[in-house]
Amino acid sequence: MNSTIELLAPRYDIAWYPWAVQYFFMIALSYATLWLAAPALVFGRQTWLPTARLALLACLTTTLVAPVALLADLHQPLRFWHFYVHANGHSWMSIGSLVLPLYVTGVIVLAWLAWRPALQARRQAPGMVGFTARWLSLGNTPTPRALLVLVGLGTLVLSTGIMLYTGAEVAIVKARPLWHTVWLPPMFVATGFIAASGLILVLDRVAGERSTAVSRQMLKVMFGACLVAGLVAGSWFLDGINVSAGSVAAAMKSVRGSAEWRGTALWGGLTGLLLFGAVLYLITRPASRRPTLYAWAWLLGLVALHVGWMFRWVVLMDVQTVARHSAGFHHYGIPAGSSGILGIVGTFGLWLTAALLIDLLLPWRQAHQGGSAAELSTAPSTPAHPAPKSAAETTEGAPSHG
């Protein structure tokens, strides 16, 4: 068969651009951080409150940015309203277009409810902070805990819809054998949790919280997510190893036929193992050594974010370069413009802007499971760091802390 030479075949461009990677990455961070905020904010586990505060910041910011990247991946973004006037129940993407706005609304309302007591507490603050607080807190009535729990539960349910549709949307595509496996959706979720716990480790450091408890919780989540990801990858491999056609066969063929794919597989495997090993090492250290060691956990957070993002890049971009009915692989060079590098950098820039604006104007460090402004100051769960009270202090926590 090696004697066959392709003499003439068109070059086929990729159809989904890096915007898709950005969307899948941001929305995975969004649903995973929502679940990390849930123990404290929905189920009332006070020990998780510092984690939940960072998670809610991460959740809201990624939730706001993700749909922008999604819209940008449409070649006709201004026709997005067609999704709602011509909805097609046969298409996972259409189902997603119905779930996504509900989910985004749920996250925004949840964040508002959780931050409202703190907003009410700073209504008298001078300048923009006070103005924002007065404008956003909508009166002085207490925020019912039950409402927060209800919205939280609803949003958690919707988030499973997001997990399901983002995974199924890709996994049903038979035309790309590498995608067409039931193990893809759980792998998206597992790597999503790896990246989300990584993001919180980084935020914990950058926001100046430097909490050993948060680090420990996130390292444990990361350990679990790594374990699940390993199991899913293993099951995918064992499930497909004896089948001549299918996702694993296609993967083996790609790895055999391309040095780039061999490099990618090696890189992915080694990074995953390194992350897993390092996390295991950190969580098994004795309590006395933890503060010193956990101060560096944010570095693992960066590795985890890399794993989550690269997995999506390989799955969504690299798989599109595997030819479907011609030989070999299509070349894909990332363009510099908005459908390439500018889009990738721009999405992260937008996320950073959202995070900084929230840090400047909103009391995310005092997120609480409802209640009133008065309760907030006496609440036993206030974190080790005193809550910032004035506009000048709220600007603390800028990345210069790191």
Next chain:
Amino acid sequence: MDPIRRTLLGQLARLSAGAALIPLASAANAGINQQPPRREGDPTKRYGMLIDLRQCIGCQACTVSCHIENAAPLGSFRTTVSQYEVAHQETGDVATFMLPRLCNHCENPPCVPVCPVEATFQRQDGIVVVDSDRCVGCAYCVNACPYDARFINERTQTADKCTFCAHRLEAGLLPACVESCVGGARIIGDMRDPESQISRMIEEHRSELMVLQPEKNTLPQVFYLGMDERFITRPTAEPVALEVLDPHGQEMGYEFHH
């Protein structure tokens, strides 16, 4: 690919080509990703194409005439003829194999149910078309087609594909590719009419006909006569050289940049 699997796929290809002719009441996959109802077009007809590879000389007249008829942007093709240099499996003699490729207007088109706005749909005469006024350009259908039959038209920024030249068929004309085919290799017609040339040829060559990627269960309605089994799935071949370099490493070939 090992020879046993290839032969198996070859048999499957033949079987599917036969089975597809019986109007299968769709592969009853209940739930999401099921085919939405067909609309528009003549329900008394079912268009299909038979490509007699024994007559194809790889002149690309179909590629060019389609390009002109349908004004596809440079570098994007609704139909094209891939060409391979192949060694005979037994004798080792080298020959050129032509593979004309276009939309298969499948009986179970994977591109249709994925469309989030039902902009792409199957007409009752089997032709799969795109409503470019409705298409949002999400490119899901482009990824869902195993045959590379779809692309995003850079001018309209919507999905584009072969329509069997439905506008010409409705005017009583043949599709541009069929009209221009030098060897008469492309035969289009109504497969519900037992007297049509395509129906008669299908009847005559039923056991030899093959379709592309039968294992995907898309039930393609473009049938190949004189097909080499090695090409019904992604061919194992040395890929095409898109950049032809001279001995000094300078590019000699010309490629459209888009």
